[in-house]
Amino acid sequence: MNRFEDAVARELTGRLRSPRGSSRPASTRSVRALARWAAAAAPPGAGADDAVALVVERLGDGDPDELAATVMAERPDRFGRNWQAGPAH
Secondary structure, three states, X not given: OOHHHHHHHHHHHHHOEXXXXXXXXXXXXXXXXXXHHHHHHOOOOOOHHHHHHHHHXXXXXXXXXXXXHHHHHHOHHHHOOOOOOOOOO
């Protein structure tokens, strides 16, 4: 992850809960995946808040873990097929 993705992940960590209505935060792996997607989807010059807004908008009332799987599957060439495999670093 780069610094921008790290900044987005930090912001998302406090905002995302999984599953809906739960007080348990979203998984670290999902937060990292969503941060990576948002950093790639944000327009040039966007800040971390703009990238977080993309995630929140797309998430709606959904489950962050499901959204992470969806956005990673949309671009396997960019993010890799096995983003869920292995240890979460």
